[in-house]
Amino acid sequence: MNDAAQGEPSGATTVSPASPRSGRRWTGWLLFGVTTIAVFVLGLLFASIIQRRNEAIIRRPLTPIGDLETDSSVWAVDWPREHDSYRRMQDDTTKTKYGGADPRDYLQETPANVVLFAGYGFSKEYRQARGHVYAVEDVVETQRVGPATPATCWSCKSPDVPRQMVAFGKMKLGDKPASFQELLLAGAGDFYARKFYDLEDEITHPIGCLDCHDPQNMRLRVSRPALIEAFEREGRDINQASHQEMRTLVCAQCHVEYYFRGEGKYLTFPWDKGTTVERIEEYYDADSFADWTHAVSKAPMVKMQHPDYEVFLTGIHAYRDVSCADCHMPYRSEGGAKFTDHHVQSPLLNVANSCAVCHRWGEDEIRARAVSIQDKTREGRERAERTLVLAHFDIAACMEAGASDEELAMVRHLVRQGQLRWDYVASNNGMGIHSPQECTRILTAAVELAQECRVQCARMLAQKGYTEPVRYPDYADKQKAQALNQRFLDGKPPTLLAGDASY
Numbered sequence: 001m002n003d004a005a006q007g008e009p010s011g012a013t014t015v016s017p018a019s020p021r022s023g024r025r026w027t028g029w030l031l032f033g034v035t036t037i038a039v040f041v042l043g044l045l046f047a048s049i050i051q052r053r054n055e056a057i058i059r060r061p062l063t064p065i066g067d068l069e070t071d072s073s074v075w076a077v078d079w080p081r082e083h084d085s086y087r088r089m090q091d092d093t094t095k096t097k098y099g100g101a102d103p104r105d106y107l108q109e110t111p112a113n114v115v116l117f118a119g120y121g122f123s124k125e126y127r128q129a130r131g132h133v134y135a136v137e138d139v140v141e142t143q144r145v146g147p148a149t150p151a152t153c154w155s156c157k158s159p160d161v162p163r164q165m166v167a168f169g170k171m172k173l174g175d176k177p178a179s180f181q182e183l184l185l186a187g188a189g190d191f192y193a194r195k196f197y198d199l200e201d202e203i204t205h206p207i208g209c210l211d212c213h214d215p216q217n218m219r220l221r222v223s224r225p226a227l228i229e230a231f232e233r234e235g236r237d238i239n240q241a242s243h244q245e246m247r248t249l250v251c252a253q254c255h256v257e258y259y260f261r262g263e264g265k266y267l268t269f270p271w272d273k274g275t276t277v278e279r280i281e282e283y284y285d286a287d288s289f290a291d292w293t294h295a296v297s298k299a300p301m302v303k304m305q306h307p308d309y310e311v312f313l314t315g316i317h318a319y320r321d322v323s324c325a326d327c328h329m330p331y332r333s334e335g336g337a338k339f340t341d342h343h344v345q346s347p348l349l350n351v352a353n354s355c356a357v358c359h360r361w362g363e364d365e366i367r368a369r370a371v372s373i374q375d376k377t378r379e380g381r382e383r384a385e386r387t388l389v390l391a392h393f394d395i396a397a398c399m400e401a402g403a404s405d406e407e408l409a410m411v412r413h414l415v416r417q418g419q420l421r422w423d424y425v426a427s428n429n430g431m432g433i434h435s436p437q438e439c440t441r442i443l444t445a446a447v448e449l450a451q452e453c454r455v456q457c458a459r460m461l462a463q464k465g466y467t468e469p470v471r472y473p474d475y476a477d478k479q480k481a482q483a484l485n486q487r488f489l490d491g492k493p494p495t496l497l498a499g500d501a502s503y
Contacts, residue, residue, distance in 0.1 A: 065215035068166065070159040072208035075215070081334055086208070086342035089131040098374050098431040099346045103138075104128045107478045112385040114481030115392065116419060119295030120303060121145075123485055132207035132344055140200065150265035151194035155224060156254035159210035160203040162223050165191040188225045192266050212250040220246035224253040230269040247323035248309070255308035255324075255429070259289065275310040277424045277442055281417065295488040297395035298405075299412035304423035311428045315435030322358075330354045370433055377425070377432025380443035384422040387450040391415045393472050394457035396488070397496040401464045411453045411460070418449035461497075468498040 063077045076083035094100040106126040107114050117123040121144035130138060135157040139145065145153060154161055162184055169187025214221045222228055222238055227249065231238040241249055257280060261268040273279040273286075281302075284290075290300035312318050317327070325340065330353040332341045347354035348370060351363040359366050395411055425432060425439045425446075432439035461467070473494045475481040487493050 067215060068163045068210070069215055070163060070205045070208065070210055072159075072205070072210075075209040075213075079209075081332075081337065081339045082342045085332070085339075087133070088343040089133045089345070092130040092134065094345065094349055096346050096348045097371050098378065099128070099429070100349065101131045101345065102128065103130050105478070107481075110385065111475050111478050111481045112389050114478055114485060115296065115389045115475050116385065116422075117303070118392070118485040118488060120292045120301070122303065123482065135206045136203060137206070145196055147195065147197060149196035150192065150260060151196055151199055152192050152260050152265045152267050153196055154199055154203055155226070155267050157207065158203045158205050159208050159223075160205050161191070162210070164199060164202055165225075168194065184223065184225045185228070189264065189266070192260075193264050211253070220250050222246075222249060222253055224267075226258060226267045226269050227253045227256075230271045233272055244321060244323055247325040248312070248318075251324040251328075252309040255306055257305050257307040257310060257424070259284075259291070259302075275313060277307075277310075277421055280307075280310075280424075281420055284420075294392060294415075295485055296493075297392040297412060297415055298399070298408075299392070299395065299416050301416055302420050302423075304420065304427045306427050306429060307424055308429050308434065311424075311438060312434045314438040317434070326357075327354045330357065373433055373436050374431040377436065377439050377443070380432075380440055380447075381422065381426055384418070384443050384446040384450065385426075387447050387454070388415065388419050388422060389475065390470075390472060391418065391450045391453040391457070393496060394454050394461075394470055396493060397466075397470045398457050398460050398464075400493075400495070400497050401461055401466055403460055403464070407460065411456050414449050414453035414456070418446045418453065421446035421449065466497050470496050471498055472496070 065075060065078075069075070072083060072086065089101070092101045092103060095102045104127065106128065107123070113126060114123045117126070125143040127138075127142075129135075139153065139157050154164075165187035166183045167187065168190035169183065209215075211223055212220055220243065228238055238249065256269055258267055258269050260266065270280050270283040273283045284302055288300075289302065291303040292301055293299070294301050312324070327347045328344050329340050329342060330347075330350065331338055332353060341350075341353065343350075348367055351366050355366045355370070356363060361369075391411075392415060395408060395415060398408060398411070421442045425442050428434065428439070461470075471494075473484050473496075475484055484494070
């Protein structure tokens with residue numbers, strides 16, 4: 001039977017199946033492609049590993065540097081790129097919406113601060129820090145220090161401080177001197193016992209290389225005793241910290257909450273019970289510690305300093321092992337050399353090298369997202385500030401109505417609790433960006449505590465026959481607020497109650 005009879009059209013071309021040789025050829029090309037990609041990926045991985053190892057290599061200075069060399073320009077001989085970037089901090093005109101180096105006047109921007117710190121130095125002057133290179137100049141010129149100010153205020157301002165601690169410790173250096181940390185701990189007590197102005201001619205260099213680096217091998221090291229001692233009280237050895245941890249801990253020497261303990265005004269971190277705001281408050285309450293008595297409410301108050309490290313610990317960056325330096329001192333490349341940028345500044349002024357390394361969006365989008373978080377924190381701060389200011393005036397109204405200190409103890413404690421929480425967020429740099437959820441939680445608690453204080457004051461006033469609203473004075477600008485503070489300090493406060501009691 002022919003093909004046509006079998007149902008196949010005559011002249012049809014029969015297609016033969018692919019030969020085994022053809023299949024092997026495509027399989028070979030596929031294997032070649034996969035191998036090429038794998039080699040490329042492994043090469044990238046290997047390059048990344050080598051790069052990270054090179055970053056951790058300790059490069060020793062070629063020119064010998066003294067153990068207590070405080071002049072950073074001497075270090076610049078071997079580290080010119082780092083020093084050049086460090087000097088860029090001399091520009092004090094940089095601004096972000098809530099940060100930068102511009103010495104903005106916080107009291108002018110937020111007059112509520114004047115009332116909140118009534119009777120304390122921060123009601124006289126409170127400016128944004130201009131940066132490390134201005135540390136000595138700014139602390140000398142601020143109105144917050146005076147002849148009675150303890151030398152403790154110098155602690156974080158200069159690399160000359162460790163040298164002075166050694167000098168006041170009367171340590172004699174022999175052929176084999178004690179370790180740097182031993183010198184620090186030995187000399188700290190005498191140093192803190194001095195007065196601020198006794199040291200003004202001795203401390204001249206601003207924050208620099210010696211504050212964070214060992215001059216013999218350039219390793220990161222902690223040069224202030226307070227952080228070392230805080231770790232020791234927790235049973236931790238700071239010398240066991242990794243290199244990445246040290247890129248945060250050298251900042252934590254100063255960017256923390258601290259207080260001056262005892263008559264010697266010894267610099268101490270209140271971390272014995274923990275680093276959260278509640279544990280710090282518990283620590284202070286256990287010792288009945290107060291920085292000052294509020295001029296309006298007479299409440300014993302605690303001034304939070306700048307708990308950047310404590311807030312950072314509760315945020316996503318700490319959870320992901322991102323260090324302070326990763327964002328504020330990111331790596332730079334120059335002439336084929338990679339180095340750490342020592343121009344310490346807001347990451348929002350250097351988004352490409354800081355935020356964009358991890359957050360793969362456009363710079364404008366990253367910046368807008370960060371500012372939106374800061375805006376929300378600022379909104380929460382303003383609500384807390386207003387409520388706390390009114391709470392202080394409500395307590396003053398109760399005093400005017402004749403309430404005793406015993407009757408006022410509870411409301412004064414409430415306003416102390418609320419303001420401590422507000423200040424924990426307000427004094428922390430970054431306007432909440434280091435841990436947005438934690439800052440929101442704390443500000444919410446601040447408002448609740450202040451409002452509870454006001455409710456209790458209203459009840460107290462009603463019990464004494466005053467049911468009309470309290471007449472709150474005008475504190476709309478810095479000058480009005482400072483004049484108002486002075487009236488309370490002079491014992492001539494404004495009348496806050498309308499009319500006489502009904503009985």
